[in-house]
Amino acid sequence: MTETSLLAQAARPFRALFESDAKEGLLLIAVALAAIAAANGALAGPYHDLFHAELSWSPIAKLDTLHLWINDAVMAVFFFVVGLEVKRELMAGDLSDPQALRLPVMAAFAGMALPAAIFVAIVGGDPQLDRGWAIPAATDIAFAMGVIGLLGKRVPLPARLLLLTVAIVDDIGAVLIIAFFYTAKIKLVWLFASVAVGAGLVLLNWLHVGRLRWYVLGGLVLWVCVLHSGVHATIAGVLAAFAVPMRQNDGTPLLENLEHALVGWNAYLVVPLFAFANAGVDLRGLGVGALFAPLPLAIAAGLVIGKQAGVFGAVFLAERLGIAPRPAGTSWVQVWGLSALCGIGFTMSLFIATMAFGGDDALYEQAKLGVLAGTLLSLLFGYVILRLAPPLEQPAG
Template sequence: MSGPSRTQRPMSPLRAFFHHETSAGLVLMACALAAIAVANSPLAPDYFVTLHAYAGPLSVQHWVNDGLMAVFFLLVGLEIKREILTGQLATWGKRTLPGVAAVGGMAIPGIVYVMLNLNNPDALRGWAIPAATDIAFALGVMSLLGSRVPSSLKIFLAALAIIDDLGAVIIIAIFYTANINVAALLGAVFVFGILRSLCAANFQDLRIYLALGAVLWVLLLVSGVHATLAGVLLALTIPITTASATPDPARQTAPLHRLESLLHAPVAFAILPIFGFANAGVSFASITPAIMTDTLAVGVAAGLLIGKVVGIFGAVALMVRLRLAELPTHATWLQVLGVAFLCGIGFTMSLFIGLLAFEDPHMQDRVKYGILAGSLLAGVLGYGILRIAGRRAL
């Protein structure tokens, strides 16, 4: 069998995507557990002091959440653009089932959360926290099952989570934007216009895109719009086609594919673990039985554990029953239920939205309790259901 030509994009990006995401999920789990252990050890004071120490204009935690996570959002944006233009979401037929499932998986958790917090107005701002799925965690758990899960379900989960990420980006832009600095925002719009013009001209030099992306990040940080959105906006302007003729072999791969390939490893094995370690640390010293009736924590946990399952599984069942879509190839209803539970693992994006929704550290801790409890139960149940379903399929 002949190898790929030098002008082709890297072979099997979906396989590389699964490799990085599943491995990243396992590393992220380890870092989250390490953060919890440190936050409940004699090292806890040093841990929290370090996170809140300032390095220049921002604290260490803000550099992680606003700076490093902008690179994560850049990768998310590149994956969304690639999948929509050339991948698993390239046609409406491929988008329909994961798209409807993602909408259900965002709407129902939010409704569950709001219903539980109707008498707690201060908590209502967190309605979007359980709407997010952590694809790295979900695929990491799924990878433990090996061949028990058909590849079509992995593709379905990846497509659903990518659409979910797009929804989370839109939610952050609309609902979690602070007071606007109009001058800085206009500057960001101007820089984005330059980037769009470069993309329209199929300009290939990634260094220029990244330099302008850094300027865009600073302007958005000052503007009041969350700076991480600079990553998504930059991703939308990276060309997905090569130049018509170039003598440089390194540039015979499209800029989007080059940048995506460069970012996967550092995001998977550095940025996400650092984010997890910086944000998952929560002390359990103050936990009392009253947490079981705290509507903020319970709302987040119930949204992830119940809302995600009802929203995703219900959407899939409705689409299939109406004959508007079919189950993923070789997948059973029990396996789809297991995947719906795995989508209740909302760690990274849920933590991120929770930090945007609430500035009060005590409310942030209650959010973390809910995320950890809901994600843990959803992951365990999803793994157990898929393991049982896989045995039946063998």
Template structure:
């Protein structure tokens, strides 16, 4: 074949191809998040630490940089979470009760048991007990990032199971934030927010498919929710619930060509995964180890968070799956072995993004926030390494020992 028909790729072409593959990888966001989290920790313990911390406290208009990140940018993250939940509940892996049963039970166990483990360490301290929900969340980006390092050793069914579990987990986290981490409620602003949601719902029912009015009203909704005392990120989920999901006539599922929800989710996927979540991780993972002794990690608050992530998640997720399968109400994901399910349950203990977020809501004291971060970093690191090693050396179901 001549060169005319088979050109040698240019350097630029190869770079673009590599970048495209990177952006298209489901786990690349998790790998990027690992990198920026490590960078934040390095900077926070370097001569640049003062610039790092002072920049986050600097004000841009009515809010500090950190508040813009945690309240505004993360509202877009929660919008993406809400869109994923709605899509999966309507068309995807959670569209029927049989599909929801196994990941749903695993998610509930993975939220309840870590909270109990945390409270076992902190029940005697009312202030510390307020952080009970910190180890209840799974960071899907981090977990999928670890799975991506294992390649074909992990069956795709387990990745689907983990994604479905994390989506239900996120829904639980949203409900927890709305119910337990609000303060100083303003009834007029809540009423205004409810009115905006009603208008958005009416637009949906009238068949309005343009995203423009939804997004404009979504900004107004964010302002009202922010002023109401409910955490502003809940506005993102409320907006997601009223974005229309339309099906193509004659087709069993919706598609980006006809569904506003699919268009918006597609538009947000890369900005959220490769910009918003890494920015949040960089802004919140930085913790100074100056003056920190090993005894800090042995304090009840740090131990409760780390223990909840490592032990609580493992017991809650694996225990729920084991009980359902043994009772005959569910089956293991296709081609998956018990050791692999055990490894995935360990990976659920990676609780970085949502755990950090809830930790910041639970405590205003920077010293307590630092101890939360120590616990999250230690617990997530242990869970991630342990899960990787278990999955790295586990066998497929065909060669695994069956549970008697």
């Protein structure tokens, strides 16, 4: 074998990583590590000041730091893309079939309820910590699918679709949680203005207005109104996305084309920027015991144990009770591995942590530590299970 062929053979696994869905997950891992390195090294001061120092001028007084602009404005784009994806799935995708919807809805619901219950049980009803109950309830689609990309054909296509659909339903639940449980004091004038602008966007859809610029303009106005209403501004992204028509008057796909145009920006700019601004947990002076403080332990346990037990238990019960079968060609060990990957919270978990503990630096750092630890353990656990799981043997004949 020549030296060139040996090099090509050695490089094949790495080439496969970047030719699959894995690159998005790998990018998030790299960005998270960069943020942690910056927050704990010589750049710790500049890193903190970059995101948290008060801006000398801001077009919106409410957003007076770069961190707030990223979390309240840039992340609205993330939620807009999530909204587009959810609407497409509801109208013409896996979520449009009520029968196909039963299993992922059951799995997603159990995978949100059990982590929240574990969190509440560990923090012991501490009113200062209770606000974080929803942090371990979320799944990061890009990260989880990135790990699946690393595994290639070891994960059957129906199993991939189950994970994706559970994560999408999970996102719907997370958006509802943010809207109803992490809302500040409501300002009625701005709330009524938000309703009026949202109704205007719906009217555009009803009148079959196919010009994208009107939806973009309306979405920006809606974001400003929601930002000042007390409801978290990123909800405006989801609402605006639901107003976008599926097709233009000539039949050209509008929503799907817009989603495809934004998904790259979302995956390679918006989410990594958010991750870099929020994943930089300060580990200096912390020992291993810091992980066992009530808040990080509750979050990590919710993600690693709660997600895994909730999703797997729901799939198991659904099949045993005849409600819905597990994905075709998927073994129970593979279902277990997929359930573990649902514990990769990262983006949405960090986002909820900013709303739960953003006003308390010490608790916010603990929450980030719990999210990162739970995500890492779920990633490694799920990857190893799926990597070692034998394929399901098909019956002969």
